[in-house]
Amino acid sequence: MSTQLGRVVSLVTEKATATTVQVGLEMIERNTGERRPSEAEYEGEGVAFAPGDVLFGKLRPYLAKSWLADIHGAAVGDFHVLRPDLTSVEPRFVHYFTLSRAFLDEVTAAVQGAKMPRANWDTVRNVRSHLPPISTQRAIADYLDRETAQIDTLVAKQEQLVTTLRERKAAVTSQTIEMPWAPLRPLRRLADCWDHLRIPLNAEERALVPGDVPYWGANSIQDYVCRALVNESIVLIGEDGAPFFDPFRPVAFAIDGPIWPNNHIHVLKPRDDTSPSWLAYALNSVDYSLYVAGSTRDKLNQSALLSIVLRVPPLDEQHRIVAHLDEQISKIDLLISKAEQFIALSRERRSALITAAVTGQLDVTERAA
Numbered sequence: 001m002s003t004q005l006g007r008v009v010s011l012v013t014e015k016a017t018a019t020t021v022q023v024g025l026e027m028i029e030r031n032t033g034e035r036r037p038s039e040a041e042y043e044g045e046g047v048a049f050a051p052g053d054v055l056f057g058k059l060r061p062y063l064a065k066s067w068l069a070d071i072h073g074a075a076v077g078d079f080h081v082l083r084p085d086l087t088s089v090e091p092r093f094v095h096y097f098t099l100s101r102a103f104l105d106e107v108t109a110a111v112q113g114a115k116m117p118r119a120n121w122d123t124v125r126n127v128r129s130h131l132p133p134i135s136t137q138r139a140i141a142d143y144l145d146r147e148t149a150q151i152d153t154l155v156a157k158q159e160q161l162v163t164t165l166r167e168r169k170a171a172v173t174s175q176t177i178e179m180p181w182a183p184l185r186p187l188r189r190l191a192d193c194w195d196h197l198r199i200p201l202n203a204e205e206r207a208l209v210p211g212d213v214p215y216w217g218a219n220s221i222q223d224y225v226c227r228a229l230v231n232e233s234i235v236l237i238g239e240d241g242a243p244f245f246d247p248f249r250p251v252a253f254a255i256d257g258p259i260w261p262n263n264h265i266h267v268l269k270p271r272d273d274t275s276p277s278w279l280a281y282a283l284n285s286v287d288y289s290l291y292v293a294g295s296t297r298d299k300l301n302q303s304a305l306l307s308i309v310l311r312v313p314p315l316d317e318q319h320r321i322v323a324h325l326d327e328q329i330s331k332i333d334l335l336i337s338k339a340e341q342f343i344a345l346s347r348e349r350r351s352a353l354i355t356a357a358v359t360g361q362l363d364v365t366e367r368a369a
Helices: 091-098 101-109 121-124 132-179 202-208 276-283 302-306 315-358 364-368
Strands: 001-005 009-012 022-024 047-049 054-057 066-068 073-076 078-086 128-130 184-186 190-195 210-216 221-225 230-238 252-259 264-271 307-310
Touching: 009 047, 022 202, 054 091, 066 091, 066 101, 073 078, 078 091, 078 121, 091 101, 091 132, 091 315, 101 121, 101 315, 132 276, 132 315, 132 364, 190 302, 202 210, 202 221, 230 276, 252 276, 264 276, 276 315
Parallel strands: 022 073, 210 252
Antiparallel strands: 001 128, 009 078, 047 073, 054 066, 054 078, 184 307, 190 264, 210 221, 230 252, 230 264
């Protein structure tokens, strides 16, 4: 049996009181339906929800942000608050259905708005759901509770492993780069700034010049274009929008080959006594709180960049450091990659399992037996 979702759930529109617990969209974890704590403060009353209600994130529904409420509170912002009819549907079943690909794909296909796509209530309520007897719904929910909990536990362990490996990677880099005996030198004595070569292109302009030359933004390759502005051994470092205060993410990159840099990333040409790879490692070990400014967006301007002071060993020692770090970092990166692959596959399995169970493709009674 299948039925329209709107026949077994109703849309809650009642406003909540100002003193109730508030839940915002950013508090809901993608795909898992978990609510995470947040210190954010919200304006407005929000929509009242009660235990057993399903809060489905209508903004960018493909993010799969859906939470089964276990408290009373206010849903603030882009939520549809769905109240299951307890005489015909199990709330946990509804929650799992809103996390299934069957539901998400149909809703996503009908979103409205290009920049801020939202799923309207008419779309949500008209999605058809496989609806077995309520006893079977509970059996499916029980099965998914067990299976997803096991998957989530394995994922959490791998996520902790990734964090530990990234901490190890940062420690290895900083310990190897740190040389108290080496002389201090400002960056302006180690490299020339080639920011005058940068040219920004918007998406439409880039579409007119497709190619295989990397187009670099603040912290990554954003696109590919047909020709290069720079074709040297250089170091790129973010000007704004880079993760200056995330110890696990690089802000500087040694590049040897053609690129097109935009105006959000600095271009440094190391001098003959400075290895580009060593300089990138060194810049990724800097405490940027001394150099970055900006009230709304962290910015490392050119003057501050060139004032960075580094301990600089001789060139042959720089090469030795780079060889050692390349070897150690590659080993750690391989372990991180394997852990991240496991996490991705586990999340795919979780989503597939939910979809199969709530659409009737998987007989959970056989699995339970």
